[in-house]
Amino acid sequence: MVYFLTAAGLLLHLLLWGAGLAMLLTPRPWRKWWPVFCTPMGLALQSAVVWAGAYSGLPGANVYAIWSELIPAVLLGVALWREGVRQVTEVLPKFSALGTLMLVALCFLVLPMALASRALTTSSLGSCDAADYAAGARVFQEFSRNYRGGFIGLSEVVSVASVDNFYDFWMRLNHFTPSALIAFNGAVFGYAPYEITGLMTVLLLVLSLPAVFWMARAVLRYSPRVSLWIAAIYGLNPITWYAVAHVAMGQLLAAHAIVFITWAGIALWRGRLTWRRGWAMGGVLVMAYWLVLGSYNFIVIVCLVPALTYAGGQVLIWGEWRRFGQWLLLMLVPLAVAGAVFGERVRGLVERFMLFRQYDFGWHIPILSPEGWLGAVNGPGLGPLAMWLRLLLTFSLFVLLTAAMLRDRRYRQLAVYRAATMMLPVMIGYSYLELRGAMLGTNASYDAYKLMAVFFPGQLCGYCYWTTLSRSRAPWQRWAARIGIAGMLVFNLSVAYRFAVRMQNPSLIVDRDMVELQKIETRPAVTSINVEITDFWARLWANSFLLEKPQYFLTHTYEGRLNTALKGDWELTDGLIAVSVPTEADSIRIGRSFTLLNRHSWFYLRAELGEGWYPEERIARVFRRWNWSKGNATLVVDNPQTTARKINLRLSVRSLVKQTIELWHGHQLEGTVAVGETLGERVLEGVVLPPGRTMLELRSSVLPAPPKGQDARQLGFAVYGIELEVLPGNESATH
Secondary structure: OHHHHHHHHHHHHHHHHHHHHHHHHOOHHHHHHHHHHHHHHHHHHHHHHHHHHHHHOOOOHHHHHHHHOHHHHHHHHHHHHHHOHHHHHHHHHHHHHHHHHHHHHHHHHHHHHHHHOOOOOOEEOOOOHHHHHHHHHHHHHHOOOOOOOOOOOOHHHHOEOOEOOHHHHHHHOOOHHHHHHHHHHHHHHOOOHHHHHHHHHHHHHHOOHHHHHHHHHHHOOOOHHHHHHHHHHHHHOHHHHHHHHOOOHHHHHHHHHHHHHHHHHHHHHHOOOOHHHHHHHHHHHHHHHHHHHHHOHHHHHOOOHHHHHHHHHHHHHHOOHHHHHHHHHHHHHHHHHHHHHOHHHHHOHHHHHHHHHHOOOOOOOOOOOHHHHOOOOEOOOOEOOOHHHHHHHHHHHHHHHHHHHHOOHHHHHHHHHHHHHHHHHHHHHHHHHHHHHHHHOOOHHHHHHHHHHHOHHHHHHHHHHHHHHHHOOOHHHHHHHHHHHHHHHHHHHHHHHHHHHHHHOOOEEOOHHHHHHHHHHHOOOOOOEEEEOOOHHHHHHHHHHOOOOOEEEOOOOOOOOOEOOOOOOEEEEOOOEEEEOOOHHHEEEEOOOEEEEEOOOOOOOEEEEOOOEOOOEEEHHHOEEEEEEOOOEEEEEEEOOOOOEEEEEEEEEEEOOOEEEEEEEOOEEEEEEEEOOOOEEEEEEEEEEOOEEEEEEEEEOOOOEOOOOOOOOOEOEEEEEEEEEEOOOOOOOOO
């Protein structure tokens, strides 16, 4: 229940933040549609407050967020005074269907999260972007821009291009607005970033539904019912659910903004091009450009493509070049205004593109053909359907689109043209990136997905032009459209259901062990940390929980977290292997997953898995992880001390069959333990580790064998935990 109440509260909060501004800035001819403009106005206004708060030097949104609630209250009061309460309230019932759709979508999206965890937390099906957003959110929520302590000011680790501190990295290069929204709403409601990052992603999708409705209704002139149906499909579509499941907040914000940029461009072209009309549209455009610059600032160079294609195509036909120049000026002046205020984001554009050339961001995403864009994919991985079914669906879509575009050609010529401008430019860009990725062997398919996703509201509306056949005089066309509408809904519902089932058991989740990491910040003795956590997700969350401590990384961990020499006084590790020392102050066990060890301790050791192991497996919800051996397997232990250390080796282990495991150090047998099918702890006592590197081998008494089922691996034994308990002794020796 806490998930649903929190999500509903955040949704209402964001809508109220945009209500007054929407009434004031929605152009007069469309003033009765002001509820549609609430969502982008609220998002833009909240991020603007955080931007101003950062420049004010105040120590984070926790200080000014509550007082900032006066801003939407004053704007709402002014709007009600200007428009009249009765006139405003009479409009709201007309949007009851859209509001109901938003609530249904919210419940549908939140349910799998609520089933995955009782307490508020964030999860992902693979991407680690959530931890990155949360780190930025904590920066804006708790710190001032002038703060240079801890990790935030650790230039040798956080430097990116011209940025030498973690705070400015978020202001100039990284995704500012998603983190700003998490920080601001977290400060108002008293939530930490890890608690609401996933929920905020859900809200960004839900808040996009009015924008998609508006695209369908105002740009392509679909009927209210069809527009509502398209908005529902957008809320169920695997492309948008993929974004939610991987916590891709930036693309959802950019897609939201591009809807209003496109609508404003088309509306301006269709009317009289006067400064007065441009001024009326200016507020909407500044808001939309603000969201683009704050989320995916690099998208600003292509965000005008649909509108530009619409106006430019007509110029090529009719030759209205002077009109085109006036239109372009009215479209670009608001961009200049937003860019002037968001100066750091604009200045960071060149550096952002340089980083794109330097790093191959993302991962491979299957190529989506038209039937996939409409929701016909094979599950949460966006894999393709069987080839025969793909061809059948694509051919059916082509037939329906052709029939719709040929119907009443003279009357619908302009509508067909608008639909084409929504589809064709993005299709060309998407195809180019997919081809480039295939030729170069890069992750350009990830870039292709992102490009398609930020233009997806227009794409979806354009590809649904065949729904106009439902009003055709030909019975076969009406029935074909109805069957297509029902079939598309079934496809999207079925894939959304598979997403929901998958999200109930996410592969990545912020568990209570990770949350415990934030207690390290309260320990003055822990001055600096080497974050040697092997799990990428956990390492990023550890970074966000420990911003007040200098941190060093062995490997490159996202932008703003460079690999450097390990200079920390303490070592934070995770995984199967833990080292415990007899001096309690030098070894801190954090939950069941993490160990913090003083590197200057007399008993300090390092240990890691060697050869002979399969990759780690885990069940995130029950906090369990393990590694199977391939038969015999090794442990590598480094003893940096000048004298030998004695340990007890504790193994949490099981096997497919009863067997004996022997521990060998070179040619010397150190001990044996019996294991069986039941998980249990076994102890090998008195193992001596000389100075330097030691290779310990765990030998199985039986040959590895495959388990039952389809797993073809040859398995020896499964280790769920290894503890090196360093025993006291030789403390008086010279260190």
